[in-house]
Amino acid sequence: MSYEHVREVDPEVADALVGEVERQRDTLAMIASENHVSEAVLEAQGSALTNKYAEGYPGERYYAGCEYADEVEQLAIDRAKELWGAEHVNVQPHSGTQANQGVYYAVLDPGDKILSLDLEHGGHLSHGHPANFTGQFYEVEQYEVDPDTGYIDYDELREQAEEFDPDIIVSGYSAYPREVDFGAIQEAAEAVDAYHLADIAHITGLVAAGVHESPVGVADFVTGSTHKTIRAGRGGIIMCDEEYADDVNAAVFPGGQGGPLMHNIAGKAVGFREALEPAFEAYAAQTVDNAKALADQFRERGLELVSGGTDNHLVLIDLRPSHPDTTGKEVEAALEEVGVVLNANTVPGETRSAFNPSGIRAGTPGLTTRGFDEAATREVADVIADVVDAPDDADVKAEAAARVDDLTDEYTLYE
Ligand SMILES: *Cc1c(COP(=O)(O)O)cnc(C)c1O
16 A cells, blocks of 8 residues: 555655554554455545446436446445345445434434433434534434443333334444344334334444344334444445335435445445455454453453443443543543554443543454454453553553554554
């Protein structure tokens, strides 16, 4: 990845692009929503399809010259159907947030009611946060995880739904380490005659590989990001039954977007093809095994985990019981210095603020793409725990950085 054409035109950007590849090689990407796509996906995303206007859908475009755009989009759709088993798929949303927007716009009117998980408890901005359009156009009420267990209490959710009478219930989360019972949420939605949107942004890959329960065919709408565990490049996707196909398509284009990002859709097609290979199932299973190893080792080192552990690809540490004077931001910064890139995160019952929260979130999708097994992941857990114990100790950080260097040298990326 030398970016020679960019360099000829624009050395500053070329330096930044090369710098980013080196940053990814030399650090451990443990932001739970991130991953490393293959060079095949990168190439597809950097293709000449970026030039093509293809407003409309395969076979029904507003512009001439769409034969290859049609082929690529249809491949992406067909492969998504095979991966997740959906009746209808729209691969045009520019991101997971736009996918959610498409669903809301398809079935809600302004002022309709959304019931969703609170952001501090693991929800997402696009589920009704006041800073997002959803918090302004719709009436939003939020559910929370059980403060004692860290799990969603499905009985309580149902009671809350009966009281609030929402038009849509949103499930699927950004920082929830446990398996989601989509069937229970569907029952709550049906009990109050609400739609159910399952936003599987984080767990798309786990669901595709069958290592997490699937909401497809259960929830009315399933949305996702395509750059997280499914590893198909930046973008979004909507899945639903045929009965909602026309409404969803119209809500995405022309409802909320213009021309599709055909180069990104090419990336999705290639990434989905990779995910249909048997090796992807092993990848997804290893991602979960690694997260469990991470959680185990954290616990052994005296760290407290929200919900006590994990069923998926991420772990949420609540620093308050073990390190009451250390904040998530301090740990995030100290870990970045040693080459572990993760994020500070709010925890249920947050007592600090969203900007300087009490937790850190750590995910294994990126490490697993690099080939990490449980033993290597446990070593990373030790590095993190060492830094959590002494975020200001230069010797500890030097030792941690040396261990990260060894790991990034052994588990290579973009050779
Ligand atoms: C990541 C995420 C999204 C979408 O994010 P984009 O950045 O818009 O792709 C949506 N919902 C949840 C739950 C997420 O975690």
